[in-house]
Amino acid sequence: MTCEEARWLEFESEEARAHAAGCAECGEWVADGVALRGLADEAVPVPRATRRWLRTVVAAAVAAVAGVWVAMVPRQEIPPPPIPVVAVAKPVLPAVEVQVPTQAPVVARRKAVAPLYLKIETSDPDVIIYWTVEGGEE
Amino acid sequence: MNPALPLQPDELAAWVRKAQGGNREAMDHLLRTHEQGVLRVALRMLGRLEDAQDAAQEVFLRLCRSLDQFDDTRELRPWVYRMTVNVCLDMLRRRRTQLELVDEGAALPVAERRLIEEERKAAVEWGLSRLAPRERAALLLREVEGLTTREVAVALEVEEATVRSLIYQARGHLREWVKRYEGRVRK
Numbered sequence: 339m340t341c342e343e344a345r346w347l348e349f350e351s352e353e354a355r356a357h358a359a360g361c362a363e364c365g366e367w368v369a370d371g372v373a374l375r376g377l378a379d380e381a382v383p384v385p386r387a388t389r390r391w392l393r394t395v396v397a398a399a400v401a402a403v404a405g406v407w408v409a410m411v412p413r414q415e416i417p418p419p420p421i422p423v424v425a426v427a428k429p430v431l432p433a434v435e436v437q438v439p440t441q442a443p444v445v446a447r448r449k450a451v452a453p454l455y456l457k458i459e460t461s462d463p464d465v466i467i468y469w470t471v472e473g474g475e476e
Numbered sequence: 477m478n479p480a481l482p483l484q485p486d487e488l489a490a491w492v493r494k495a496q497g498g499n500r501e502a503m504d505h506l507l508r509t510h511e512q513g514v515l516r517v518a519l520r521m522l523g524r525l526e527d528a529q530d531a532a533q534e535v536f537l538r539l540c541r542s543l544d545q546f547d548d549t550r551e552l553r554p555w556v557y558r559m560t561v562n563v564c565l566d567m568l569r570r571r572r573t574q575l576e577l578v579d580e581g582a583a584l585p586v587a588e589r590r591l592i593e594e595e596r597k598a599a600v601e602w603g604l605s606r607l608a609p610r611e612r613a614a615l616l617l618r619e620v621e622g623l624t625t626r627e628v629a630v631a632l633e634v635e636e637a638t639v640r641s642l643i644y645q646a647r648g649h650l651r652e653w654v655k656r657y658e659g660r661v662r663k
Contacts (some may be wrong), residue, residue, distance in 0.1 A: 367647060371619060373600040375619055381518055
């Protein structure tokens with residue numbers, strides 16, 4: 339195995355590792371890799387301000403998500419407010435018994451009355467008196 | 477529950493679903509679970525703690541804003557790291573200059589560490605800061621954060637073959653920088 343092959347394999351195969359064990363330059367590559375991975379153990383300080391900021395971000399994000407959720411939930415139709423009822427005191431009236439007719443009232447029809455004519459003969463045969471008498475109230 | 481403990485994918489998906497439902501505790505838990513990883517990557521990408529903290533805040537803000545669009549059948553970790561790398565690349569672009577190079581005087585005190593491992597670590601750290609941003613991101617995610625090649629591909633939005641190539645190149649460049657560092661220290 340050549341140096342180039344071992345490096346392309348990132349020294350992850352047995353053969354590549356065996357090559358690195360016997361090659362000074364590839365051994366340096368392996369040591370660089372170990373040092374690189376060691377950088378992961380270093381904790382980067384997070385200042386308190388950043389932590390506070392993070393909390394703010396989280397709160398804002400949660401509020402935003404909640405806002406989206408509220409916007410997505412179908413809204414119920416809100417009925418218009420009822421018209422205020424103003425209580426009006428009704429005058430107290432004496433109870434009146436009202437009889438509800440069970441039958442339609444019968445209205446007596448007035449009979450058609452023919453006018454009465456009176457013929458009065460006088461002593462003079464040329465004079466005759468006629469009286470018309472109108473029908474009055476029954 | 478201790479956020480430092482690695483979560484199984486199912487557990488993580490459950491927390492994601494809770495957070496998507498507006499559960500504050502779940503959201504807080506997700507942030508804490510990824511806090512250190514995001515900060516570590518941001519710090520190595522940007523080189524300054526203050527910038528890394530700014531980047532982490534931006535990442536978590538984006539995470540909170542877009543979590544409801546996240547498909548919970550996917551893995552959250554590569555998605556978070558994708559945001560982290562993108563935020564860091566944006567910040568580097570805005571900065572328009574490469575990382576402030578650590579001068580030799582600043583690197584030398586580290587050389588006083590007697591342990592070889594510590595010295596190697598310092599050299600690697602210094603070498604990382606010299607890599608091109610995309611190479612650095614690939615190496616950090618793969619080697620430091622322990623993502624699989626597939627997860628790095630998702631995080632960097634490239635093919636897996638591209639990730640392997642990026643890592644191979646990055647390791648070669650890193651080796652060159654480490655050699656230079658060691659050369660300076662030994663002088």
